[in-house]
Amino acid sequence: MRIQGQQNFWSGVMFIVVGLLFSWFATDYQMGTAARMGPGYFPFWLGIIMAILGASLSLGALSHKAEETKVDRFDWKSIILVLGGVALFALLLKPLGLYVSLFLLVMITSYASHDFNWKVALATAIFLVVFSYVAFVKGLGLIFPLYPWFIGN
Amino acid sequence: MELFDNIMLGLSVAVTPENLAYAFLGAFLGTIIGVLPGIGPLATIAMLLPITYVLPPVAGLIMLAGIYYGSQYGGSTTAILVNLPGEISAVVTVLDGHQMAKNGRAGAALALAALGSFFAGCVATLLIAGFAPPLAEIAFKFGPAEYFSLMVLGLIGAVVLGSGSLIKAICMILLGLLLGMVGTDVNSGVARYAFNIPELQDGIDFAAVAMGVFGFAEVMRNLEQGEKAQHTTSTIGSLYPNMQEIKESWGAVVRGTAIGSVLGVLPGGGSVLAAFASYTVEKKLSKTPERFGKGHPAGVAGPESANNAGAQTSFIPMLTLGIPSNAVMALMIGAMTIHNIQPGPQVISSHPELFWGLIASMWVGNLMLVVLNLPLVGLWVKLLKIPYRILFPAILVFCSIGVYSLNYNVFDIYVTVAFGFIGYLWGKLGCEGAPLLLGLVLGPMMEENFRRALLLSRGDFMTFIERPLSATLLFLAVALVLLIAVPAIRKKRDETFEEET
Numbered sequence: 001m002r003i004q005g006q007q008n009f010w011s012g013v014m015f016i017v018v019g020l021l022f023s024w025f026a027t028d029y030q031m032g033t034a035a036r037m038g039p040g041y042f043p044f045w046l047g048i049i050m051a052i053l054g055a056s057l058s059l060g061a062l063s064h065k066a067e068e069t070k071v072d073r074f075d076w077k078s079i080i081l082v083l084g085g086v087a088l089f090a091l092l093l094k095p096l097g098l099y100v101s102l103f104l105l106v107m108i109t110s111y112a113s114h115d116f117n118w119k120v121a122l123a124t125a126i127f128l129v130v131f132s133y134v135a136f137v138k139g140l141g142l143i144f145p146l147y148p149w150f151i152g153n
Numbered sequence: 154m155e156l157f158d159n160i161m162l163g164l165s166v167a168v169t170p171e172n173l174a175y176a177f178l179g180a181f182l183g184t185i186i187g188v189l190p191g192i193g194p195l196a197t198i199a200m201l202l203p204i205t206y207v208l209p210p211v212a213g214l215i216m217l218a219g220i221y222y223g224s225q226y227g228g229s230t231t232a233i234l235v236n237l238p239g240e241i242s243a244v245v246t247v248l249d250g251h252q253m254a255k256n257g258r259a260g261a262a263l264a265l266a267a268l269g270s271f272f273a274g275c276v277a278t279l280l281i282a283g284f285a286p287p288l289a290e291i292a293f294k295f296g297p298a299e300y301f302s303l304m305v306l307g308l309i310g311a312v313v314l315g316s317g318s319l320i321k322a323i324c325m326i327l328l329g330l331l332l333g334m335v336g337t338d339v340n341s342g343v344a345r346y347a348f349n350i351p352e353l354q355d356g357i358d359f360a361a362v363a364m365g366v367f368g369f370a371e372v373m374r375n376l377e378q379g380e381k382a383q384h385t386t387s388t389i390g391s392l393y394p395n396m397q398e399i400k401e402s403w404g405a406v407v408r409g410t411a412i413g414s415v416l417g418v419l420p421g422g423g424s425v426l427a428a429f430a431s432y433t434v435e436k437k438l439s440k441t442p443e444r445f446g447k448g449h450p451a452g453v454a455g456p457e458s459a460n461n462a463g464a465q466t467s468f469i470p471m472l473t474l475g476i477p478s479n480a481v482m483a484l485m486i487g488a489m490t491i492h493n494i495q496p497g498p499q500v501i502s503s504h505p506e507l508f509w510g511l512i513a514s515m516w517v518g519n520l521m522l523v524v525l526n527l528p529l530v531g532l533w534v535k536l537l538k539i540p541y542r543i544l545f546p547a548i549l550v551f552c553s554i555g556v557y558s559l560n561y562n563v564f565d566i567y568v569t570v571a572f573g574f575i576g577y578l579w580g581k582l583g584c585e586g587a588p589l590l591l592g593l594v595l596g597p598m599m600e601e602n603f604r605r606a607l608l609l610s611r612g613d614f615m616t617f618i619e620r621p622l623s624a625t626l627l628f629l630a631v632a633l634v635l636l637i638a639v640p641a642i643r644k645k646r647d648e649t650f651e652e653e654t
Contacts, residue, residue, distance in 0.1 A: 007581075007582050007583040008318060008321065008583070010582055011321055011324070011582045011583065011584050014582070015324045015327075015328070018328065018331075019327075019331075022331045022334075022346070025345075025346060026345075029338075029341075029343055029345060030341070030343075033612055034607050034612035034613075034614065035607060035608060035610075035611045035612030036608065036612075037340075037603075037604045037607065037608075038341065039338040039340070039341045039343040039345055041604075042334070042600045042603060042604070043331060043334045043345065043346075046327055046330055046331050046334075047331060049327060050324055050327040050328065050331065053320050053323060053324050053327070054324055056320060057318065057320045057321060057324065060320075069583065071581050071582060072581055074577075074581070075373065075376070075377040078373045078376040078377055079373055079574065079577065082369060082372055082373050082376070082549065082573070083369065083373075083570045083573050083574055085549070086369070086549060086552075086553055086566065086569070086570050086573075087566070087567065087570050089553050089566070090553075090557075090563040090566035090567055090570070091563075093557070093563055094563070102550060105546070105549065105550060105553065106546040106549075106550060109545070109546050109549050110542060110546050112376050112545075113376065113541070113542035113545070114376070114379050114542075115540075115542055116542065117542070120542060120543065121542075121546075124542075124543050124546055124547070125546070128546065128547055128550050132550065132554060136554055136558075140204060140207055141207065142204075142207070142554070142558045143561060144557075
């Protein structure tokens with residue numbers, strides 16, 4: 001069977017799964033009664049309602065009258081470079097300090113651009129490191145680990 | 154004159170050098186991001202929200218508000234000069250604004266847009282000052298049942314005007330409400346959905362969610378589409394509109410202001426719908442409708458006044474009821490809560506300097522924006538030449554630093570990365586992030602009022618329909634849903650609205 005409205009179908013599946021998961025975990029908490037609600041009551045019913053609405057969304061998308069939509073391919077290169085670059089920044093912030101990890105963040109994520117040019121990326125990285133020093137470290141006084149662990153703060 | 158005294162109090166707060174500087178900074182940043190397509194007020198406010206921690210609450214809110222209405226001004230510059238909306242609310246301005254630019258009247262179009270917006274901003278500021286206090290008085294009479302019903306109406310109202318499937322949008326609200334449940338339950342002290350992760354016991358930070366969904370995911374979407382070169386109209390020409398242009402547009406400015414002011418107050422209204430409505434009205438009223446789309450000044454002045462008026466009056470429900478009418482207002486509520494100001498009707502009396510200072514700063518900010526936008530227009534045009542390969546790493550750097558400084562904890566960066574991926578996935582599935590954000594912010598408040606209402610009624614659900622005010626609000630919510638189910642209205646709605654980012 002072909003799925004007519006792929007976007008709505010898969011969104012519906014997501015709402016069903018997430019809704020049921022929330023409801024299922026809610027049963028771990030006290031439900032209570034309507035007059036004296038426990039912590040599980042509200043999320044349990046929210047999850048159930050979401051799952052029901054999600055199911056109607058998915059079923060509606062199977063109808064041949066549904067608007068035809070497709071789920072486009074994922075651009076994994078951009079995803080990995082952008083999100084990976086930021087996650088690496090988070091990972092390296094403590095051991096390597098703000099300046100080095102920021103520099104790496106800009107260099108790695110810049111590579112996701114269609115017209116990547118290492119000179120431009122280098123200039124951007126240096127500019128943003130200096131800007132962060134002036135605006136965030138000096139200007140706003142935010143507190144970061146600044147230098148790599150072997151140099152110390 | 155109480156109103157006069159209050160406005161004086163507001164002005165005395167707004168014109169301190171520090172607050173003037175933050176109003177300027179907000180207006181300035183707002184103009185920048187307004188001019189730049191691909192980055193909107195939502196992502197910017199989310200990015201800067203953590204930084205307002207270090208500012209006094211008034212200064213922080215003044216700056217964030219300035220970003221929002223500043224972006225309405227900046228968006229029109231790009232629309233007129235590049236034939237591309239810098240902000241989604243400037244979509245309509247493209248139609249006649251760019252045609253005027255092609256006819257050599259770019260300067261006049263910019264001036265009409267800025268002056269129209271300024272007029273609208275002044276009127277809307279007065280409306281907030283006049284209507285917010287009496288509305289807050291009414292809100293004091295609300296019990297938990299009324300509050301719950303009001304939030305239902307607000308959330309439903311915010312999505313019936315959105316595009317795409319209504320069920321999908323309601324599901325996104327529910328998902329937002331559920332994500333709002335994460336963290337310690339205030340009544341029982343139980344940590345819900347925390348899975349023994351200490352950071353999750355304080356809940357998911359909505360700034361992290363907003364930055365992931367509107368910042369990171371947007372960057373990835375733009376990269377995927379590939380960067381396009383932009384063609385700017387080089388000659389701006391005289392900034393003075395001629396007599397005929399003024400004559401043709403002043404009526405549109407007044408009507409646009411009225412339309413925008415009304416639509417801005419409604420949940421889900423805001424600036425986009427206001428601009429569309431104004432354009433439609435002007436075309437209907439015009440004796441020469443065939444000139445619309447070919448550079449009619451009213452087609453620029455009307456929608457631009459309307460979107461600025463709408464952007465400003467959308468502060469009314471946020472300031473008086475603590476209910477956000479759009480995602481930007483949801484972030485403003487978040488900004489208040491991080492400063493331990495509980496949004497709601499009591500803000501006016503408990504923090505008068507904040508309330509009136511914010512209102513007065515809007516007027517001051519609008520004045521600054523006229524100055525920023527007209528004589529300095531050449532500067533903004535240069536900004537459009539910055540290639541995206543430089544812009545997006547900067548966005549990522551600001552997001553990462555902003556989110557880290559929320560709690561000085563890298564955990565929040567990982568949360569943002571996760572929501573970046575989820576937001577990207579939602580983009581592929583055609584799910585909108587804005588309703589989710591409203592749900593996330595309102596979740597805990599909604600549960601609290603739901604529980605209290607049922608505690609007072611001893612578990613009787615009829616309390617929501619037995620109390621007349623609550624019943625009216627719920628009836629309105631149901632009526633809205635039914636109204637949208639009618640196909641004719643539905644079609645119109647799909648044509649006229651897109652997600653406000």
